Amino acid sequence: MIVCVAVVGHQNNPLFIQSFTEADDALKLHHIVHCSLDVVDERVNNPKKSGPMLNETFLGLLYPIENYKVYGYLTNTKVKFILVTTDLDVKDADVRNFFRRFHAAYVDAVSNPFHVPGKKITSRTFAERVSTIVKSFGFSSAG
Amino acid sequence: MEEYPEELRTPPVTLASLVGCPELHSLISTHFMSAQPPINTLALPDVSKIIYLFNNKTDSDPTPTAPSPLVPGIFKRDWLLKHRTKLPAILAALFPSHHLTGDPAQWQQLCSDLDSIKAVIRGRNIKFAVVVVVNDNVDEISEDRMIALRKRAEVDAKYVIVLNPNDAANLKLSLHRMASTFSELAVAYYREEGRRVKQRIEKKNVNSVELIVRYCFKVAVYAEFRSDWPEALKFYEEAYHTLREIVGVTTRLPAVQRLVEIKTIAEQLHFKISTLLLHSGKVTEAVAWFRQHKNAYKRLVGAPEGTFLHWEWMSRQFLVFGELLETSSKTTQGFAPIILSTSSKPLCEWEYYPAYYYQLAAHYLSEKRSVLELAISMSETNNEIDSVVDSVVPSVYVGQFARLLEQGDNVDMLPLTDEEYICYAVSEGKRFRDSLEIIALLKKAYESYSSIKIMRMSSFCGFQMAKEYFAEGDIGNAKQILDTIASLYRKEGWVTLLWDVLGYLRECSRKVGAIKDFVEYSLEMAALPISSDTGVRRDIGLAGPANLLQREIVHNEVFELVNGDSGLATNERINNLKITEGESLQLEVDLVSPLRLVMLASVSFHEQTVKPGASTLITISLLSRLPLTVDIDGLEIQFNQSNCNFLITNGQKSQLVEVSDGIQQHRTEIAPSLSLQSNKWLRLTYDVQTDKSGKLECLSVIAKIGSHLSICCRAESPASLDSLPLWTLGDFVQTVPIKDPILVLSGQKSTQVEEPDPLVDLHLGASGPALVGEVFLVPVTLVSKGHDVYSGELKINLVDVKGGGLFSPRDNEPHAMDSHHVQLLGISGPEGEDDSQLDSDKIKKIQQSFGLISVPIIKNGDSWSCKLEIKWHRPKPIMLYVSLGYSPYSDELNTQTVHVHKNLQIEGHNAIVLYHQYLMPFRQDPLLLSKNKKASESDHSESLPLNQKNVLVVSAKNCTELPLRLKSMSIEVEDNAERTCSIQHGSEELANPALLVPGEEFKKVFSVSSNKNKSKLSLGTVCLRWRRDLGVEEQCATTSTLSWVVTKQKLPNVNLELPPLIVSFECPPYAVVGDPFTYYIRISNQTQLLQEIKYSLGDAQSFVLSGYHNDTIYVLPKSEHILSYKLVPLVSGMQQLPKFSMTSVRYSAAYQPSNSSNSVFIFPSKPHFKATVSTNSRVESVVNL
Known part of the structure; x- marks a missing residue:
């Protein structure tokens, strides 16, 4: 189950962060998302370590914490998407698919002429769409 | 470890x-x-x-004769x-x-x-x-x-x-x-020992799996003894895997203790395996092994009452592996590149950082602590078990514990029940302070992350560490860590995290009673851009949930505190914070302070420059992000000129706000309302007046709220207003501090106050253009017309009109000491004042193009003058800038200066142009071979015949608009140069200075001869001494007082060569019509060779001549041949003699005499001259009109 998704801007500032859990505390998830930015930075700054990951938007598993897995995605405009899930056995394809749909939703949201780039995404439609994508995560690989 | x-x-x-x-x-x-x-x-x-x-050995035999319990x-x-x-x-x-x-x-x-x-x-x-x-x-x-x-x-x-x-x-x-x-x-x-044990395993007749584990372990240890690492690793792994099989199978021990034993054994085996892997450099395998180990045992929590043992064990696994990784990474620098896709679960680079393991070790230890606390609270210890607990000791087997029963001399080990064991473990757990351990682990992780610049992870560890410190009551450490973390969160705009950290910081400062910190943190929290609920509900920390309501609560709390509404103080939490009467709390808000959210002051002058004494408008705009409206009691506006400071008091509040410094009485304005609404600019416009010139800058705006709190905001210009970091990242409408659209973009917090108009006249009197070489005097006159001049300074600047410098380093002129084209030589004081009479403290600084001179005190109506001495080395127009800076008041305190500027463009002209010309003696022409070649070559230097007397005519032309006086013209030879030629009449002065009106030329004739056989001949330098004509004063001027300008020009070098042939003509100076005369043409051969000459003489209409028209003759070496013609003039007047031309066959050079030297005057009849006309005195110089 996805517990948290986030969009992080250029200055590593949160643009959108939404947790989908009743049981767990969102603050901890915020910390996890924030910490995972270190991994994104590291991957981006040391591309040679990543090797085949070069030039790919999907960053893969960022780091494992005891009960969560954190995945990352970096758009061409250097906006980061972070996904925190409690499923310890996740298929890469599912995550890729999720990010692809999430990216599409993000693009639609920032294409809104009233959206100021670099500002928080407040669109309710975006939030709803993200919820839908999150709920369908893992069920359909076809997307 | x-x-x-x-x-x-x-x-x-x-x-x-x-x-x-x-x-x-x-x-x-x-x-x-x-x-x-x-x-x-x-x-x-x-x-x-x-x-x-x-x-x-017999005592500890594994198969004791007496069955052990x-x-x-x-x-x-x-x-x-x-x-x-x-x-x-x-x-x-x-x-x-x-x-x-x-x-x-x-x-x-x-x-x-x-x-x-x-x-x-x-x-x-x-x-x-x-x-x-x-x-x-x-x-x-x-x-x-x-x-x-x-x-x-x-x-x-x-x-x-x-x-x-x-x-x-x-x-x-x-x-x-x-x-x-x-x-x-x-x-x-x-x-052998190893093989012996191995045989036992291979026989497969071992009755229990435990023994296989033991045997494998022994084989591995024996292998280690003989440094056979691969075998040791193999058998350790074998033992480990075998052990994994007996989990849940074996029933030898009570459930809890069974698990404890297995885990302890697994821990030892894992430790050995990890050590061996890491020592052989297989970091990736070790990390993968650890992950497998961790995953295998993670779920083996065991009975609920023993959960804490499991977490403790987990924590230890992480800690030990982290330590192993750290020590191995010290020895083997830079592990192998991460292979991310070797298996279905790729390793992540994070798993190579020891800090990761420390962090998780701390996490599990805190899990253990919470479970243990629960266990302690639940276990109502009874005495019976207590006594059992006291006698529990580790048994002879690894991971087992037993009761020590002493019966006289006999010491017996008795097995424990699970309850007894749990009690023992709980009582053991009580003895350790886990939080210290957690702090130590987190600190390791924090420092390790920080050292590799992983700031967010390290901040997270730091935050957990700070929470532990806080719980332990170590406020100082907690606060220090939290402060650094808060700055990161501020920078990146993680408002929810910042909120949480600030909540802790606020509590820290509350606990230590740091009231200023408390107020600052509270205000920052209240001003954070949190509008809606962020969804953080559980574990909300000390700050409470991050939402607007909580912000308002925090806001109210802090303002209750600072307003000192003690009567209303219902808030128990802040009881220990009290502001005593008379104590004031001033918060500083500068450009980088996080409190800019709380209050931001933007100040803009409406005008960029103002006249002294005139008033200008200033707009003060205040913005607060606090959730509720703040009523300000007074505002104090401070400027760099303190006499401009003023106060704005709230008209709604009756009491007067005291001036902070209290000494100077400042202007006080009353504003109808000073309530600062959330996210709305409060704009106030007042006028400011100053007399002092210079920069007037608003420094700060101090807002007084209540009787204790004042917030001092550094004034910011709207034009350069930095946006608030947190609020720009959020989704909030940006508003501008000033409504005026121009001032928003260009408004500045400072304005320039002009200086008062000068009441001193500065005259630059220059007469006409300057002449190159002379010392040109520019009189400067200061006339005071209303101001006294104190501590005046005159600055002189010479600037090239066309731009560029006044000197060019490439030019190397011999007569200029330096390479300046125009030079300020000096400044002479007014008449009668000598330089030596100047006071010692007077400044006088003269440089090439810059001068500084101090001006004495000039009373109103007085005047003072001086003269600038400027010398031109090159004709060049320059701009002379003279500026006077003075103070109209004599007192030292009032350092206001007034400036007067004047400039004048002065042309520099060449006074005299010199040129020269060489002439041969009359009617004598040497054949100079180089002249013939000259057409083809670019050598334009003059050639002179050797051993012949040459005439040099030097002319000086006045090319100014002014009459000049000439004193002398001479040719000077450099002292060190060898005298290579003789110049007659070189240095003779004129008896009276000759007047040279504009455009007139002065000529002087020199005769030059040289017998040195030298191809290049340096003739020297023409020196001309002159000065301006003084007009009517010329008579009274004596030569001694006047300085003469020397203009020098070097004569170009000439070539000397021996002419092979010299042709000279001889004919009487005049002739009379009908009177025959003889015309001789003398061809002199200067060489040692026979010269063949072809010549011809043309007919002339004015003459009848006798002789050969054409012929070829041979001139013997060192001799001359004379052709003579008899001519009878037919016509009077100036007549051309018959044209003679000749060709030297040897040199294939033709000779054509010039026309001017080839004419003679024919009188109609014989003239009568007086005998006295012929005189011996020579005309030395001729002045041609």
């Missing part, structure tokens, strides 16, 4: 035992320790002690230690050589010793070696005795070693041989 026993942590080392000759033991053991591989030695002084070494465990606790410290792999008996060679009694003793040793080691398979210690010479021992010894000891010849401690040369070698023999024996021993 430190809690593991030593024998587990370090790789095992071979143990050898030495018996006999105790004096040599230390020598041998020292050498063995440093041998490769090292050998530990167990030294026994003599053979009788052997019994003590081995007799304890304890369940046999998997490993025995002391097995490894025994093999490392007690049970040698090899026993070496040392005998002095005289025992062999001495009397039979000694030999008998030796034999019996050998027998007793053999008896002891028999059955244990311990290797045996004999060392014979000789003192003097090896040869003493007979071969027979050696063989007898070998037979007696039942050892191979190579295991009988001879050692001579006195033979220094060979001692090292023999010790080395001994060490290698011993290690060989030890390897054999451990291999």
Whole structure:
């Protein structure tokens, strides 16, 4: 189950962060998302370590914490998407698919002429769409 | 890692035992320790002690005769230690050589010793070696005795070693041989032991799985003893996997203890495996192994009451692996590149950081703590169990505990029930302060992350650490860490995280009673851009949930505190914070302060420059992000000119706000309302007046709220207003501080106050253009018309009109001392004032194009003047800037200065143009061969014939608009140059200075001759002394007072050459019509060669002539040939003589005489001259009009 998704801007500032859990505390998830930015930075700054990951938007598993897995995605405009899930056995394809749909939703949201780039995404439609994508995560690989 | 026993942590080392000759033991053991591989030695002084070494074995036999109540465990606790410290792999008996060679009694003793040793080691398979210690010479021992010894000891010849401690040369070698023999024996021993145990496994008749684990472990340890790492690893892994199988199968022990034992064994095996993997550099395998280990045991929580044991164990796994990783990464720098896609679960680079493991170790330890706390609170300890707990000790098996029961001398180990064990564990757990451990772990992680610049992770660890510190009551440490974390969150705009951190910081400052910090943190929290609920509900920290309501609560709380509404103080939490009467709290808000959110002051002058004394408008805009409206009691606006400071008081509040400094009485304005609404600019416009010139800058705006709090905001210009970091990242409408659209973009917090208009006239009187070379005087006059001039300074600047410098370093003029084209030479004071009379404190600084001179005090109406002396070296227009700076007041305090500027463009002209011309004597023409070539070559230098008298005419033309006076013209030769030619009339002065009106030319004739055979001839420099004509004052001017300007021009070098032929014409100076005269043409051959000359003489209408028209003649060397013609003039007047032309065949040079020298005046009739006309005095100079 996805517990948290986030969009992080250029200055590593949160643009959108939404947790989908009743049981767990969102603050901890915020910390996890924030910490995972270190991994994104590291991957981006040391591309040679990543090797085949070069030039790919999907960053893969960022780091494992005891009960969560954190995945990352970096758009061409250097906006980061972070996904925190409690499923310890996740298929890469599912995550890729999720990010692809999430990216599409993000693009639609920032294409809104009233959206100021670099500002928080407040669109309710975006939030709803993200919820839908999150709920369908893992069920359909076809997307 | 430190809690593991030593024998587990370090790789095992071979143990050898030495018996006999105790004096040599230390020598041998020292050498063995440093041998490769090292050998530990167990030294026994003599053979009788052997019994003590081995007799304890019977006590700890794994199969005791008396059945123990304890369940046999998997490993025995002391097995490894025994093999490392007690049970040698090899026993070496040392005998002095005289025992062999001495009397039979000694030999008998030796034999019996050998027998007793053999008896002891028999059955244990311990290797045996004999060392014979000789003192003097090896040869003493007979071969027979050696063989007898070998037979007696039942050892191979190579295991009988001879050692001579006195033979220094060979001692090292023999010790080395001994060490290698011993290690060989030890390897054999451990291999045999290992094989023996391995056979037991392979027979598969072992009845319990536990024994297989034990055997595998033993095989691995034996392999380690002989440094066979792959085998050791293999069997450790085997043991580990076998152990994994018995989880849930075995029922030997009560459930909790069973799991504890298995986990302890697994921990040891895992430790060994990880160590071996890391030492062999297989970091990736080690990390993968750890992950597998962690995942395998993570779920084995066990019974609920023993959960804390599981978490503690987990924490230890992470800690130990982290430490192993850290030590190994120190030795092997830079691990292999991460292979991310080797398996379905790729490793992540994070798993290579020790900090990751420390962080998780801390996490599990905190899990353990919370469970343990629960367990402690639940376990109502009764005395019966307490007594049991006191007697619990670790049993002989690893991971097992037993009750020690003392019955008289008998000590019995009794098994424990699970309840007893849990009680024991809980009571053990109580003894440790886990939070200190957690802090230590987090600190390790924090520092480790920080050192590799992973700031967010380290912040997270730091935050957890700070929370632990906070819980422990160590406020100082907590606050310090939190402050650094807060700055990161501020920078990146993680408002929810910042909110949480600030909540802790606020509580920290509340606890230590730091009221200012408390207010600052509270205000920052209240001003954070949190509008809606962020969804954080549980574990909301100390700050409460991050939402607008909570912000308002915080806001109210802090304003209650600072307003000192003690009567209303219902808030229990802030009871310990009180502001006493009269105490004030000033918060500073600068450009980088986080409190800019709380209050931001933007100040803008409406005008960029103002006249002194005039008033200008200033707009002060305040913005607050606090959630509720703040009522300001007063605003104090401070400027860099303190007399402009003013106060704005709130008209709604009756009481007057005291001025902060209280000494100076400032202007006070009353504003109808000073309430600062959330997110709305409060704009106030007032006028400001100043008399002082210079910059007027608003420094700060101090808002006074209540009786105690004042917020001092650094004034910011709207034009350069930095946006608030947190609020720009959020989704909030940006508003502008000023409504005026121009001021928003260009408004500045400072304005320039102009200086008062100067009341001093500055005149620059310059008469006409300056002439190059002369010292040009520019009179400067200061006339005071209303101001006194104090501490005046006159600055003079010379600037090239066309731009660029006044000098060019490339030009190297001999007559200019430096390369300045225009130079300020000096400033002469007013009439009668000498430089020496100037006061010593007067400044006078003259540079090439810059001058600074101080001006004496000039009273109103007075005047002062000086003269600038400027010299032009080149014709160049320059701009002269003169500026006077002065103070109209005499007092030192009022340093206001007034400036007057004047400029004047002055042209610099060349006064005199010099040029020159060479002439040959009249009617004489040398053939200069170089002249013929000249057409083809670019050499334009003049050529002069050698040994001939040449005429040099130098003309000086006045090219100014002014009349000039000439004193002299001369040709000067450089002193050092060799005199190569003679110049007559070189340096004679004119009797009276000649007046040269504009456009007029002055000519002087010099005669030059040289007999030096030198191709280049330097003639010297023309020197012309002149000055301006003074007009009517010319008469009274004496020569002594006037300075003459010297203009110099170097004459170009000339070529000298010997002309081969010289043609000269001779004819009378005049002729009379009808009167015949003779015209001679003299051709002189200067060479040593015969010259063939073709010549022709043309007809002339004015003359009748007799002689050859054309001919070819030969002129002999060094002789001359004269052609003579008889001419009868026919016409009067100036007439051309018949045209003569000739060609030198040898030089193929034609000669054409010039027209001017080839004419003669014909009188109509014979003239009558007076005899006195012919005079001896020569006309030296001719002035042509």
